[in-house]
Amino acid sequence: MTMLRAERVTLGYGGRPVVHDVSLDLTEGGVGLIGESGSGKTTLARAFLGLLKPMSGDIWYGERPLREADRRRFRKDVQPVFQAEALDPRMRIGASVAEGLPRHERGRVAELLEQVGLDPALAGRRPHQLSGGQRQRVVIARALAVGPRLLILDEPTSALDVTVQARILDLLAGLDAERLLITHNLAVVRRLCRTSYVLFAGRVVESGPTAELLARPAHPYTRALRDAVPRLGGPPPEASGRTEAVPAATGCPYRLRCPLAVAECERAPELREVADGRRAACHRAADVLG
Numbered sequence: 001m002t003m004l005r006a007e008r009v010t011l012g013y014g015g016r017p018v019v020h021d022v023s024l025d026l027t028e029g030g031v032g033l034i035g036e037s038g039s040g041k042t043t044l045a046r047a048f049l050g051l052l053k054p055m056s057g058d059i060w061y062g063e064r065p066l067r068e069a070d071r072r073r074f075r076k077d078v079q080p081v082f083q084a085e086a087l088d089p090r091m092r093i094g095a096s097v098a099e100g101l102p103r104h105e106r107g108r109v110a111e112l113l114e115q116v117g118l119d120p121a122l123a124g125r126r127p128h129q130l131s132g133g134q135r136q137r138v139v140i141a142r143a144l145a146v147g148p149r150l151l152i153l154d155e156p157t158s159a160l161d162v163t164v165q166a167r168i169l170d171l172l173a174g175l176d177a178e179r180l181l182i183t184h185n186l187a188v189v190r191r192l193c194r195t196s197y198v199l200f201a202g203r204v205v206e207s208g209p210t211a212e213l214l215a216r217p218a219h220p221y222t223r224a225l226r227d228a229v230p231r232l233g234g235p236p237p238e239a240s241g242r243t244e245a246v247p248a249a250t251g252c253p254y255r256l257r258c259p260l261a262v263a264e265c266e267r268a269p270e271l272r273e274v275a276d277g278r279r280a281a282c283h284r285a286a287d288v289l290g
């Protein structure tokens, strides 16, 4: 059984839904959430961390809804890996990492820094005295301190240059913990996630094994994303002609941007199986796949 899963979850702010009816299992081998800015990735991640209550549906942690879970156990199992910019600028690196450790294990800071490829001598420095890549390693060490089974990573490498990015990816790929990864960068998902979900305007439009989904998309939006950001370290989507999401209010939310839209798309497509292990919400999925 998967440790964490969303079942028909709708999420929003101030009563306005921004993520609609999403079901997602955090299965082994890493799960990627792909989608452009504003598609609801971070909102979903916040719900998985128990920071945002679903408007409807539930997040399940083992056999119980997350809202009924033992919070201490949950925080030990599931750790966020946030952007390095969020490190407290006044705190020394060692103290930041030690925060996650029980008092009697504070001596493990050096070991954790080594585990993420940092010289333990850096423990006395503050974040601004490190490079971006080093800071990101500190964030990872901090998350690893409690020995989590699952990491929830939000754009863990987007602020880094290509070679540093590659080394952080190597580090993440080598960790024991499972992961939910949020990113614009398809190469990162390809490297770290066996399964991916593509979000558009707060809806899952496609899901399946990452390699197949990217090699042969079943949804026109997945195909557009793949063609817009071809390589690791390529330009961010903002620089490669991404247009703003203007989801249609009725029918398929993607139809106003879709080159394959037909009259049928005025009726909202269901997310359904389109090939082995592959699901897509598109009336034209067979044509896209074909």
Ligand SMILES: Nc1ncnc2c1ncn2[C@@H]1O[C@H](COP(=O)(O)OP(=O)(O)OP(=O)(O)O)[C@@H](O)[C@H]1O
Pocket (backbone or CB within 6 Å): 013, 018, 035, 036, 037, 038, 039, 040, 041, 042, 043, 044
């Ligand atoms: N605290 C908030 N209050 C109100 N609306 C919010 C809040 N946070 C996010 N939203 C809205 O929810 C929608 C989804 O945002 P979210 O941050 O989940 O997207 P995202 O896919 O993670 O984007 P990005 O890649 O830019 O981080 C957006 O329309 C956003 O404006």
